[in-house]
Amino acid sequence: MTRRVRMWLGIALGVVVxxxxxxxxxxxxxxxxxxxxxxxxxxxxxxxESFDPPPQSxxxxxxQVTPDIALxxxxxxxxxxxxxxxxxxxxxxREDWRATAILARSYRVHAYDQRGCGRSTRPFxxxxxxxxxxxxxxVETRLGLAAQIADLERIRRIxxxxxxxxxxxxxxxxxxxxxxxxxxxxxxxxxxxxxAPLVVMPTEGADLFALVxxxxxxSRLPDYDRYLSGYFDFQALxxxxxxxxxxxxxxxxxxxxxxxxxxxxxxxxDAGGFMTLGVYASLGRSHDWRPALxxxxxxxxxxxxxxxxxxxxxxxxxxxxxxGARVEVIAASGHFLPDDAPEAFAEAVRSFLEQAx
Numbered sequence: 001m002t003r004r005v006r007m008w009l010g011i012a013l014g015v016v017v018x019x020x021x022x023x024x025x026x027x028x029x030x031x032x033x034x035x036x037x038x039x040x041x042x043x044x045x046x047x048x049e050s051f052d053p054p055p056q057s058x059x060x061x062x063x064q065v066t067p068d069i070a071l072x073x074x075x076x077x078x079x080x081x082x083x084x085x086x087x088x089x090x091x092x093x094r095e096d097w098r099a100t101a102i103l104a105r106s107y108r109v110h111a112y113d114q115r116g117c118g119r120s121t122r123p124f125x126x127x128x129x130x131x132x133x134x135x136x137x138x139v140e141t142r143l144g145l146a147a148q149i150a151d152l153e154r155i156r157r158i159x160x161x162x163x164x165x166x167x168x169x170x171x172x173x174x175x176x177x178x179x180x181x182x183x184x185x186x187x188x189x190x191x192x193x194x195x196a197p198l199v200v201m202p203t204e205g206a207d208l209f210a211l212v213x214x215x216x217x218x219s220r221l222p223d224y225d226r227y228l229s230g231y232f233d234f235q236a237l238x239x240x241x242x243x244x245x246x247x248x249x250x251x252x253x254x255x256x257x258x259x260x261x262x263x264x265x266x267x268x269x270d271a272g273g274f275m276t277l278g279v280y281a282s283l284g285r286s287h288d289w290r291p292a293l294x295x296x297x298x299x300x301x302x303x304x305x306x307x308x309x310x311x312x313x314x315x316x317x318x319x320x321x322x323x324g325a326r327v328e329v330i331a332a333s334g335h336f337l338p339d340d341a342p343e344a345f346a347e348a349v350r351s352f353l354e355q356a357x
Contacts, residue, residue, distance in 0.1 A: 032286070085169065091270075139274045142278065165353060191300075191349055305341070330345060
């Protein structure tokens, strides 16, 4: 073998090794969560940001949480502040929950669109530049769980409350619970409604995508399988722009509606695009955040709809991770308890809050 041949073989081998190392790095990065409970304050400082929000504009529908991020919100009622954290990731309600008007008789209820979805600021609109890892790290830093949790603390400061009452629905329940673990002295009471069972991943039971597939009409299965085949192809998805991603992730609501026999909201671009990718990067494919939730000090109520697609065992598993949490099952309701059974939902919340210190 000539010296030149050996040289080229060595170069080729080096390229293969580097490529393999890069692949392994990406696989490892995708498996491990980019978010770690207990790190929000450090990450805010590392980004050169603050929990102290800038001066507010006086616009009654916008909270300016950072100089470049404003959150759309609607507030109604009077009394102690109750903050509603919507589900998804990235699916803000089109209208007030039916239960909101009932709660507003006793409380000042605030509903907001999380950063990166709905009518709140979307920091990225065009496709991002850079390597796959750089793009994923960017969206996770700006739109992932740490950023969403930090916004909750900023909202508390805007409202001027020492402690907040936080009500989280579905994926928003995970954000709310992680906030209560991150800032245990800042939550007066915590209500988790149909909580997403993502405290531990992978989940012990079937995941949401599998649960939906089991309930879909057979005629919808080919379309659903094609949809899911690209759902976690982050390499391809990160090459899209925000509008395209929003419409893409918005399609899932149509399959969910078909599986549950409900009506789907129009897919008009309100869903989170890059936000959804950022949150999934925060979650990774494997984590156990139950030790972190042991730090929650707030009285906690977990509400489960008797007819929810998610099994009751999922809600009870979330409750088991939080000290002293109790579970209440609401009859004649599915995943969207505040709309399915507004009176029963509001009464359960009101009764619980009346007992909270």
